[in-house]
Amino acid sequence: MKRRSFLKLSAGLLSSSLLSGCSGLFASYRGDLTSTAPLDNTNFSKQVWLGKHFWGNRLQDWQRIGNELLCTREGKDFEARTVSLLSRQLNGSLQSGRIKATVRNLTPNEEGFCGFLLGIGKGELSAKGAALAQRAGGENGGIIAAFDSLGKLSFRQFDDESKALDFTIINRAPFNIQQYKSGDKITLDCHLDPIDTHHFDIRLVASNTNTAQELGFALLHKVPADQLQGGISLLSSSEPFVAGARWGFSDIETGGGKITLNNANTLGPVMGCMYSVNKQVLKLSCQLMPINIKEFSRVELQYKFENQLDWQHAGTAKIEDGFVARFRLSNWNYLKQAQYRIVNPQKPEDTLYFGTIAKDPQNTKEFTIALYSCIIPTSKSLDNTHYTRLISSERDLGRYTKDNILFPHTELVENANYHNPDMYVFCGDQYYETYPTRYGRHTKDAKLDTLYKWYLWYWAFADSIKDKPTLVLVDDHDVLQGNLWGDGAEHSDMPKEEDGGYKWDKDLVRMIYRMQNGHNPDPYDPTPIKYDIPVSYAAFEYGGISFAMVEDRKFKTPPDYKANKLATTGELLGKRQEAFLKDWQTMHPGKPKICITASMWGSPQTDENGKALIDYDAHGYPADGRTRAVKLVSDANALVIAGDQHLGLLAYQGINTFDDGSLFFAGPASAAFWQRWFEPHAPLPNQRNNDKNTGDFTDTFGNKMRVLAAANPKVTHKLFAKQNTTWGKFLADRNLKSEGYGIIKINHAKKYYQLECWEWNTDPSIGKQFAGWPYIKEF
Structure with a gap:
């Protein structure tokens, strides 16, 4: 960030009375900005599955087109639609972290807000458990770093059990971006920086995506470190109890030692497989995420028995309604263990899922x-x-x-x-x-x-x-x-x-x-x-x-x-x-x-x-x-x-x-x-x-x-x-x-x-x- 831009933003922040003193402001600024890397910039055709790094709450509330995640849910009583970043978690370290995304209001005439939901579960929940956070705030719900349809930057509560849908603004006076026009693409850049052994500052910077001009920022000072542990989600919401804005997110990036990257938590395109063995008959079903079956309509099952080097082709199966593919093999050697894998017939070199077909132990063991x-x-x-x-x-x-x-x-x-x-x-x-x-x-x-x-x-x-x-x-x-x-x-x-x-x-x-x-x-x-x-x-x-x-x-x-x-x-x-x-x-x-x-x-x-x-x-x-x-x-x-x-x-x-x-x-x-x-x-x-x-x-x-x-x-x-x-x-x-x-x-x-x-x-x-x-x- 250039010094001129920083001073300009500092003046705006001070005029908003977001801090009690200048020391907190300068403590939050880091000249050596944490670098970021994209989660997934793949261009998808229109589909419900958002990609392996994301879990949408709910399936029917989100779609992906290109590399943009679009909230599709309209109507009241559907506040705080979320997308979990499955492979990213806030850890308990005293290191800096950064989350970045391009956002846009898909409904320019509607009111609402979007942003990053931080610290879901406070480290108590697993990545999968934290991925479910949606609609209402409550204990261990986290903090929302928010940008609203009027161009205001703020921080909102998502951890108040008694006011689950209030989304109360924590900072006294949100920063209002004068140059914002509803529907513009805005880059939100959220910085988490430790200021002592027990606290962080959270700084949310907004820039014009097309020009890269910095428009303003808000800062939440001295956040207890234990509140910044757990899940991270994108959030699109109307204001409470009314129909309102829907938001889109693209170019999602994270970085810094504060954020743990764990690709073992990714999901899809295959959810999993189940099978049964009845003597020579093996039946296996492959459950997929809601992909675009016009482009990806079949999967292939391959297997190899113990001591075999090459994969055997068991055939392909159509992905049916319910995004499930079913296989039936009628000449299975049930006395041998085998490895299996699922591949896309169009890209057979890439394993989508794998597992083991156990051998029938018959009566040789308990x-x-x-x-x-x-x-x-x-x-x-x-x-x-x-x-x-x-x-x-x-x-x-x-x-x-x-x-x-x-x-x-x-x-x-x-x-x-x-x-x-x-x-x-x-x-x-x-x-x-x-x-x-x-x-x-x-x-x-x-x-x-x-x-x-x-x-x-x-x-x-x-x-x-x-x-x-x-x-x-x-x-x-x-x-x-x-x-x-x-x-x-x-x-x-x-x-x-x-x-x-x-x-x-x-x-x-x-x-x-x-x-x-x-x-x-x-x-x-x-x-x-x-x-x-x-x-x-x-x-x-x-x-x-x-x-x-x-x-x-x-x-x-x-x-x-x-x-x-x-x-x-x-x-x-x-x-x-x-x-x-x-x-x-x-x-x-x-x-x-x-x-x-x-x-x-x-x-x-x-x-x-x-x-x-x-x-x-x-x-x-x-x-x-x-x-x-x-x-x-x-x-x-x-x-x-x-x-x-x-x-x-x-x-x-x-x-x-x-x-x-x-x-x-x-x-x-x-x-x-x-x-x-x-x-x-x-x-x-x-x-x-x-x-x-x-x-x-x-x-x-x-x-x-x-x-x-x-x-x-x-x-x-x-x-x-x-x-x-x-x-x-x-x-x-x-x-x-x-x-x-x-x-x-x-x-x-x-x-x-x-x-x-x-x-x-x-x-x-x-x-x-x-x-x-x-x-x-x-x-």
């Missing part, structure tokens, strides 16, 4: 399955402007703390992976409709909104599932419904979920099944149901085990509230799946059998008074369909594993008595909001280990079962009901819930299953499981 279900990325929605405790026992959850930002579930994933799973099973509800953001299922952007939520699940687990077989079930929230009585898709045209069927756009529903189930083993009978919605119930053999996967909501009968609760009739699995399970009984003779389903086939739940709770969503309904299903898996001598009800449970489901059916293990929710309890009001017969929450139980539909263990929430249902002021059974505070994952070990040598139930933050090398686990069952 086989371990990790069991997950029900996973939200945040404890509360980021669109909510106020967080209130749902019951008095809950803690206040800071918006951008680990208590609220659960994604990317680092402890959960690392603790589960400690067990070195041979297979991952996700039983459903990989995401929920309103987390981390509002409903989008009814909008024109429903597909992108669903992808946004799906990507967060994928991003959290991608490094685990790319190297091991993975099975995924689609459940009710996956198809954007609170409850699903699928009824073979009949009555889907009727308005209520209780009418049965699928309530949202059927092309969207097909996309969801394609993304989540495209890699699963071939279905037993691929005939789709109504609206061409695919099925995925299947049998396969892996690890010396005979598996069956069933869909326990796709054919389920809608509730009949008028029928006698003890005499309900209808379908749980439906005739097709019942015939399948009958056939499965004789498949893979001599091998242990495991059936994978979404939910336990019974309703072991109690109300606040300890009485059996009625719940038509649970699979105690319909009773006769449930009992037929239990008998079929019992006749197969199968263990059944499930999830869904958010309550870790171990129970024999009875047919005629309390324990003459199969053993069911429902893993706990990994991270959920709705709570359920099993707390009988009076001692039950045949308790296990003198645990009052075990024993012989009859649910509201007359189904008998013997409960062996229950991982109840840490607050009793009675106390919860006494304090609860909402209509639901919601809890946000993880300290009051019992969440985690299941582990199933199949010991071939000693012929037993070992069932384990772990809390998400328990160190499995030294910690204890939920009470009642582990449990060993011979086969």
Whole structure:
């Protein structure tokens, strides 16, 4: 910066009373300006994916054209649209840093502001977690270095939990650039400079992009150093509660020792891969970001086995709706391990993604399955402007703390992976409709909104599932419904979920099944149901085990509230799946059998008074369909594993008595909001280990079962009901819930299953499981 320019800017700054004295001003100036380097100046054709260095909140709110990131979201209630700089983080060092970008108001007649959001998470959140910051400010939210539509430079709060949408200007008088015309391209240059061992100055300089003339700057003096740690995002916003300006960003550059560069945090164009192996059949799906498929329409799969030098070409696959490509190889050598990679057929020398196809261990080792279900990325929605405790026992959850930002579930994933799973099973509800953001299922952007939520699940687990077989079930929230009585898709045209069927756009529903189930083993009978919605119930053999996967909501009968609760009739699995399970009984003779389903086939739940709770969503309904299903898996001598009800449970489901059916293990929710309890009001017969929450139980539909263990929430249902002021059974505070994952070990040598139930933050090398686990069952 030339001395003349600096003096001119200094005069403007002093006249604005941004500093208490000249010492702070000169401390903030550095003659040896930190150099910068571009993040990504690639020229893209118009597309939603912003490039591997960027994560847009939300997908449907941003596009990239050339090297410019354009906010596309209009309308009120969409303040603070953000783009995270994934590969850049503010570290805790006392070094200078610099962030630079060209901005322009895409809507010159509208009011709003743009800028850099600095210090998201205050170093508490991972780069992925900090990437979610959007709309409302709150604890650890950071500081906005802002430029507005009137040409004013300022600094705004994004860390005030009580004024989440105020974006209060911190400096007393913003610097007003007289020469600015709305719509002009402006280069914003943000300098972070340490002034002592505990503080930084932040200086935001504005220049005319075309002439490079410096127009003005604002300075925030003596910012505590701990506030400048964490994520960095670009921000485009209207003023609070009104529709307003949208902004574009280009020529984004960073530099300086204060900013950590970590390209390991980049994302795309491939999000990840999942696969399954069933003897000679390998199926693999490749999930891509929302690229321009007119220019990049196919991907190629290559592989090489151990000791091979050259990559083998497995073929190419079309990138389908949902940005997923599916491969099926029918002559796979399942007894060998292989490396695989995904490439663009037009640029086969560049590896886009890679992983390992594990060899089928057959019965040569103890086989371990990790069991997950029900996973939200945040404890509360980021669109909510106020967080209130749902019951008095809950803690206040800071918006951008680990208590609220659960994604990317680092402890959960690392603790589960400690067990070195041979297979991952996700039983459903990989995401929920309103987390981390509002409903989008009814909008024109429903597909992108669903992808946004799906990507967060994928991003959290991608490094685990790319190297091991993975099975995924689609459940009710996956198809954007609170409850699903699928009824073979009949009555889907009727308005209520209780009418049965699928309530949202059927092309969207097909996309969801394609993304989540495209890699699963071939279905037993691929005939789709109504609206061409695919099925995925299947049998396969892996690890010396005979598996069956069933869909326990796709054919389920809608509730009949008028029928006698003890005499309900209808379908749980439906005739097709019942015939399948009958056939499965004789498949893979001599091998242990495991059936994978979404939910336990019974309703072991109690109300606040300890009485059996009625719940038509649970699979105690319909009773006769449930009992037929239990008998079929019992006749197969199968263990059944499930999830869904958010309550870790171990129970024999009875047919005629309390324990003459199969053993069911429902893993706990990994991270959920709705709570359920099993707390009988009076001692039950045949308790296990003198645990009052075990024993012989009859649910509201007359189904008998013997409960062996229950991982109840840490607050009793009675106390919860006494304090609860909402209509639901919601809890946000993880300290009051019992969440985690299941582990199933199949010991071939000693012929037993070992069932384990772990809390998400328990160190499995030294910690204890939920009470009642582990449990060993011979086969």
